[in-house]
Amino acid sequence: MNKTPILLGSLISRISPNLIRYASSSSASSTGRKVAVLGASGGIGQPLSLLLKLSPLISDLSLYDIQHTKGVGADLSHIETRAKVKAYVGKEELGNALKGMDLVVIPAGVPRKPGMTRDDLFNTNATIVADLVSACAKNCPRAIIAIIANPVNSTVVIAAEILKANNVYDEKKVVGVTTLDVVRAATFVAEAKGLDPTKVNVPVIGGHSGNTIIPLLSQVSPPVSFSQQELDSLSTRIQNAGTEVVEAKAGTGSATLSMAHAGARFSFSVLEALSGKQGVVECGYIASHDGEFSHFATPLLFGRNGVEKSMGTGKLSDYEKKLLEKAKKELNTNIQSGLTFAKQYLAKSK
Numbered sequence: 001m002n003k004t005p006i007l008l009g010s011l012i013s014r015i016s017p018n019l020i021r022y023a024s025s026s027s028a029s030s031t032g033r034k035v036a037v038l039g040a041s042g043g044i045g046q047p048l049s050l051l052l053k054l055s056p057l058i059s060d061l062s063l064y065d066i067q068h069t070k071g072v073g074a075d076l077s078h079i080e081t082r083a084k085v086k087a088y089v090g091k092e093e094l095g096n097a098l099k100g101m102d103l104v105v106i107p108a109g110v111p112r113k114p115g116m117t118r119d120d121l122f123n124t125n126a127t128i129v130a131d132l133v134s135a136c137a138k139n140c141p142r143a144i145i146a147i148i149a150n151p152v153n154s155t156v157v158i159a160a161e162i163l164k165a166n167n168v169y170d171e172k173k174v175v176g177v178t179t180l181d182v183v184r185a186a187t188f189v190a191e192a193k194g195l196d197p198t199k200v201n202v203p204v205i206g207g208h209s210g211n212t213i214i215p216l217l218s219q220v221s222p223p224v225s226f227s228q229q230e231l232d233s234l235s236t237r238i239q240n241a242g243t244e245v246v247e248a249k250a251g252t253g254s255a256t257l258s259m260a261h262a263g264a265r266f267s268f269s270v271l272e273a274l275s276g277k278q279g280v281v282e283c284g285y286i287a288s289h290d291g292e293f294s295h296f297a298t299p300l301l302f303g304r305n306g307v308e309k310s311m312g313t314g315k316l317s318d319y320e321k322k323l324l325e326k327a328k329k330e331l332n333t334n335i336q337s338g339l340t341f342a343k344q345y346l347a348k349s350k
């Protein structure tokens with residue numbers, strides 16, 4: 001008898017009621033999924049890989065980084081759960097790390113230091129993401145790609161252009177991970193209103209940097225009302241929460257543990273939907289045809305092939321319309337930077 005899901009359910013239920021569904025024996029589908037983490041030795045990569053290793057949905061966990069993956073892999077491989085862990089290090093092992101993957105999660109890239117914006121990471125991280133996604137195009141063209149590396153508003157656009165140039169782009173399968181904004185919004189709203197944070201849902205739309213993060217406080221579930229002062233302070237805190245962590249870490253990095261949780265939550269939702277679970281919704285930043293932006297974050301319905309459809313923004317309050325107006329310039333600039341970079345990158349690699 002496989003007792004792992006039961007043990008795991010009991011372990012995780014003592015940690016977070018939100019995670020029980022991922023560990024219950026009923027969610028352990030017979031077809032395990034293959035998941036790769038690129039940047040697996042990093043501040044996000046290690047705890048994210050640990051959380052993924054705990055999931056009965058995953059049969060194979062492929063860890064890739066340019067350093068230290070052999071140690072991380074050996075360590076995780078001793079945990080008594082379903083996923084078989086394989087570690088790959090260095091460019092020459094990247095192709096093998098990706099073959100056969102259903103989901104590739106990318107936290108590879110440098111993090112911010114105090115005083116930097118996410119956009120300041122562009123020069124380094126754009127090339128890292130472009131190289132990794134080029135390898136995905138060749139080795140796992142049908143995989144869902146979840147991009148954590150910043151600036152997400154641009155790196156997702158770069159990924160899309162690289163996949164298009166390789167004739168393997170499926171816009172239902174390339175998503176920027178904005179789950180941390182949703183996680184923070186639920187936590188801060190629950191704190192402000194004395195609610196159970198595991199029962200609060202706050203959609204967050206737009207993008208994943210400063211002004212482009214637009215929490216929809218008029219659509220909180222369960223419904224709650226806010227004073228103008230609460231709207232201002234909560235929206236500002238959600239938009240600046242990444243900076244709050246960067247400053248508290250004082251030069252040693254940005255959010256890693258909360259991001260690992262958010263990345264795992266997003267991955268588990270994708271995997272559950274791939275296995276046929278209905279009604280799985282997570283916010284994410286994807287190609288968009290609904291409005292004036294070529295990419296935009298909204299709640300997304302996931303299915304057997306990735307994103308089934310965007311659930312749209314719903315009806316925005318006047319306050320949220322103003323936030324959207326303020327986001328426009330930055331989001332369009334970020335999208336344009338991604339397009340310009342991708343053009344140059346593709347021209348150079350011809």
Ligand SMILES: NC(=O)C1=CN([C@@H]2O[C@H](COP(=O)(O)OP(=O)(O)OC[C@H]3O[C@@H](n4cnc5c(N)ncnc54)[C@H](O)[C@@H]3O)[C@@H](O)[C@H]2O)C=CC1
Pocket residue numbers: 038039040041042043044045064065066067107108109110111112121125128131132147148149150151152177178179180181208253254255256259
């Ligand atoms: N989407 C989101 O909500 C969030 C995004 N981030 C972003 O995630 C990224 C990673 O953050 P941390 O894990 O804290 O950084 P980190 O520096 O601790 O780890 C990054 C890892 O990427 C690896 N790496 C670098 N180049 C690589 C390549 N070409 N191929 C494979 N691996 C490579 C490094 O060796 C390192 O292990 C940053 O860009 C950060 O801004 C961070 C928090 C939240």
Ligand SMILES: O=C([O-])CC(=O)C(=O)O
Pocket residue numbers: 111112118150180241242243245246254255
């Ligand atoms: O703020 C950063 O640089 C990392 C990040 O994206 C976040 O924590 O939301």
